[in-house]
Amino acid sequence: APTNMSRCGDWTTREWDAIVVGAGTAGIIVADRLSEAGLTTLLLEQGGPSYGITGGTERPAWLKDTDMSRVDVPGLYKSIFDGNTKLTCGPEVVSSTQACAIGGNSAINAGLYFQPPASDWDDYHPEGWHSSDVQPATDRLLQRQPPVTQYSTDGDYYLQSGYEAARAWLTEKAGYKQVAFDEQPDEKENVFGRPVFNYIDGQRGGPTRTYLQSALKRRNFHLQTGAAVDYIIQKGGQATGVHVTVDNQEKDIQLSASGRVISSAGALLSPKLLMYSGIGPKDVLSDLAAASRTPYTDPWSWVVNENVGQGLFDNPNTFIELSGPSIESYTYSYADPPQEDKELFLRSRSGPYTFASQTSAFWSYVNHEDGSRTGVQGTIDSSGFSGFTNNHTITLNVYGTSGMLSAGRVVLSSDGKFTAGPSSDVYYSNPRDAHDIATFIHSIFQSLPASTPDSPAEDDGLTPLNLPQSSTVDEIYEYITTPSAYAVGAVQHWSSSCRLGTCVDGDTKVLGTENVHVVDASIVSPLTVNPQFGIMVAAERGAEKILDSFGL
Numbered sequence: 001a002p003t004n005m006s007r008c009g010d011w012t013t014r015e016w017d018a019i020v021v022g023a024g025t026a027g028i029i030v031a032d033r034l035s036e037a038g039l040t041t042l043l044l045e046q047g048g049p050s051y052g053i054t055g056g057t058e059r060p061a062w063l064k065d066t067d068m069s070r071v072d073v074p075g076l077y078k079s080i081f082d083g084n085t086k087l088t089c090g091p092e093v094v095s096s097t098q099a100c101a102i103g104g105n106s107a108i109n110a111g112l113y114f115q116p117p118a119s120d121w122d123d124y125h126p127e128g129w130h131s132s133d134v135q136p137a138t139d140r141l142l143q144r145q146p147p148v149t150q151y152s153t154d155g156d157y158y159l160q161s162g163y164e165a166a167r168a169w170l171t172e173k174a175g176y177k178q179v180a181f182d183e184q185p186d187e188k189e190n191v192f193g194r195p196v197f198n199y200i201d202g203q204r205g206g207p208t209r210t211y212l213q214s215a216l217k218r219r220n221f222h223l224q225t226g227a228a229v230d231y232i233i234q235k236g237g238q239a240t241g242v243h244v245t246v247d248n249q250e251k252d253i254q255l256s257a258s259g260r261v262i263s264s265a266g267a268l269l270s271p272k273l274l275m276y277s278g279i280g281p282k283d284v285l286s287d288l289a290a291a292s293r294t295p296y297t298d299p300w301s302w303v304v305n306e307n308v309g310q311g312l313f314d315n316p317n318t319f320i321e322l323s324g325p326s327i328e329s330y331t332y333s334y335a336d337p338p339q340e341d342k343e344l345f346l347r348s349r350s351g352p353y354t355f356a357s358q359t360s361a362f363w364s365y366v367n368h369e370d371g372s373r374t375g376v377q378g379t380i381d382s383s384g385f386s387g388f389t390n391n392h393t394i395t396l397n398v399y400g401t402s403g404m405l406s407a408g409r410v411v412l413s414s415d416g417k418f419t420a421g422p423s424s425d426v427y428y429s430n431p432r433d434a435h436d437i438a439t440f441i442h443s444i445f446q447s448l449p450a451s452t453p454d455s456p457a458e459d460d461g462l463t464p465l466n467l468p469q470s471s472t473v474d475e476i477y478e479y480i481t482t483p484s485a486y487a488v489g490a491v492q493h494w495s496s497s498c499r500l501g502t503c504v505d506g507d508t509k510v511l512g513t514e515n516v517h518v519v520d521a522s523i524v525s526p527l528t529v530n531p532q533f534g535i536m537v538a539a540e541r542g543a544e545k546i547l548d549s550f551g552l
C-alpha cells in the first residue's frame with residue numbers, strides 16, 4: 001500500500017517547485033538537496049518499503065527480534081530475492097533485474113562503493129563536469145556517506161582465504177601494487193586491494209540511511225511510495241506537472257510556475273519515462289503514438305531528441321571459477337546461517353554477514369596506440385558459482401569498464417506494452433572491447449603457475465576451472481563473447497543512456513525541453529569502477545546545477 005511519509009498535507013493538491021521521479025540512489029540525494037535549499041520537493045517512487053527504517057518487514061526468522069529487514073543485512077545480498085515480498089520491478093515495468101523500492105538499486109546492490117578516478121570525469125565528461133568541477137560534490141558525498149573498508153565492527157576481516165590467494169597471485173607474481181582504494185582512488189593501473197563499501201556500522205548504508213533521513217524531517221518535502229509516474233505533462237518542452245498512478249487512481253500533479261521535473265528513474269526507466277512523455281527519438285515517439293500508449297500522439301507535441309536512450313552501457317562480465325588447496329569457500333544462507341555467524345552479526349554487527357562476499361578487487365588498463373585505454377576490473381567473491389561449488393572454489397568476476405566503445409540503447413518492446421529494456425548491441429558490439437578483455441585475462445593467467453583441473457595448483461596457487469589457464473587470447477575472446485552462465489552480462493550496472501552533453505546539457509536539462517532534467521545513472525559515461533559512487537557524485541553535482549538555475 002502507498003505510504004505517506006511526510007507532514008506536508010495533501011501532496012496531490014499542492015504545487016511543487018521540484019518533482020523528482022524515483023526514490024533511488026540519485027533521486028533521494030537530489031530531493032534532499034533541493035528541499036534543503038527551500039524548494040517544495042515531491043519525491044515519487046513506484047515501489048514500497050525496503051530497509052527496516054522505511055517500514056520493510058520481510059526478514060528471515062533469525063532477525064525477528066530486530067528492527068531490520070533482509071535489506072539491512074549486507075550478507076543477505078545474494079538472497080535479496082528470497083522472501084514473499086518483491087523488491088524488484090515486474091516484467092511489465094522493465095525487462096531487467098532492477099529494484100522498484102525505496103532506495104532503488106542501492107537497496108539491493110552489493111554496496112561496493114569505489115570512488116571513480118579523476119580521469120573518468122576529465123576524459124569522458126563535458127565541461128562543467130571535470131574532476132575539479134565535481135570535487136565539491138565529491139567532498140559533500142564523502143562527508144554524508146563515508147567509504148568503509150573495515151566492514152566488521154570487531155575490526156576483523158572475514159573469509160580471507162580467497163583474498164590471500166589472490167594477493168599472492170596478483171601482488172607477488174603479477175607485480176600489482178597493493179592499494180587502499182578509499183585513500184587512492186586515482187590508482188587504477190595494476191593495483192590490488194580490499195573492496196570499499198558504503199555500509200554503516202555493519203549494516204547496509206546508502207542514501208536511504210543518510211540523505212532520505214534528513215529530507216524526511218522537512219515540511220517542504222514529501223515522499224510518496226506506490227506512485228508510478230506514467231508521463232510528464234509537457235507542451236513544447238515546458239513541463240507543467242506529472243501524470244501519476246497511485247492506488248489504481250490516476251492523478252495530475254502540478255509544478256509551480258518556475259518548477260522542474262527531475263527524472264531519477266534509472267538508466268533504463270528515465271529514457272522510458274521521457275519517451276512516454278513525448279520526448280525522445282522520432283521513431284519511438286511514432287511507435288508509441290501508433291499504439292496509443294501516450295497522450296503525445298500528435299507529432300507537433302513531440303520534443304525530438306535522438307539521444308534519449310542512446311549510449312546505454314553495462315559492464316560486460318565474465319565469471320572465472322578458481323580453485324586452490326588453500327581456499328575455503330563460503331556460501332551465505334538466508335534462512336539458516338551458521339549459529340556462530342548469526343550471533344556475531346546480531347550481537348555486534350561483526351562477521352561474514354557484515355559484507356556482501358567480495359573479498360578483493362583489482363584494476364588495470366589496456367593501453368592502445370592512439371593513447372586511449374580500456375579499463376578492466378576484477379572482483380573476487382567468497383564462493384564458486386553455478387556448476388563449480390566445491391569447497392575450494394572462488395569466483396573472479398572480470399569486467400570491462402571505462403573507455404569501452406560498445407554501447408546500445410534503451411528499447412521499448414513492440415508488444416504494445418512497451419516495456420523498457422536494453423538493445424542487444426550493449427555488449428561487445430565493438431570487437432576491440434572483447435579483444436582488450438581477452439588480452440587482460442590472458443596476461444593475468446600468465447602469472448599463475450601452469451595448472452589444469454587434472455593437475456591442479458599447489459599451496460596457495462589457483463587453477464582456473466571453466467576457462468583453461470593455457471587458453472590463447474583468441475580462445476578467451478571466444479569464451480567471453482559466447483553467452484553462458486559465466487559470460488557476457490548482466491551485472492545490472494546500467495548507465496550512460498542519456499549522456500551529459502548529448503542528451504542533457506551541462507545543467508542536466510534534457511535538450512529540447514525548458515524544465516525537464518535527468519539526474520541518475522543515465523547521464524554518466526561508463527566509469528572505471530562499479531557505478532554507484534559516481535552516480536551519487538552526479539546527483540550532488542546535478543542538484544547543485546539545478547539550484548544554480550533557480551538562482552539559489
Ligand SMILES: Cc1cc2nc3c(=O)[nH]c(=O)nc-3n(C[C@H](O)[C@H](O)[C@H](O)COP(=O)(O)OP(=O)(O)OC[C@H]3O[C@@H](n4cnc5c(N)ncnc54)[C@H](O)[C@@H]3O)c2cc1C
Pocket residue numbers: 021022023024025026027044045046047097098099100101102103104105106108109110111112113114227228229230264265266267269270273491492493494520521522529530531532533535
Ligand atoms: C543486484 C545489483 C547489484 C549491484 N551492485 C552494485 C555495487 O555493489 N556497487 C555499485 O556501485 N553498483 C552496484 N549496482 C548498480 C547500482 O546499484 C546502480 O547503478 C545504481 O543504484 C543506479 O542508481 P539510479 O539512481 O540511476 O537508479 P535506481 O537506484 O535504480 O533508482 C531508480 C528508482 O526510480 C524508480 N522509478 C523508475 N521509474 C519510475 C516511475 N515511472 N515512477 C516512479 N518511480 C520510478 C524505481 O522504482 C527506482 O526506485 C548493482 C545493481 C544491482 C541491480
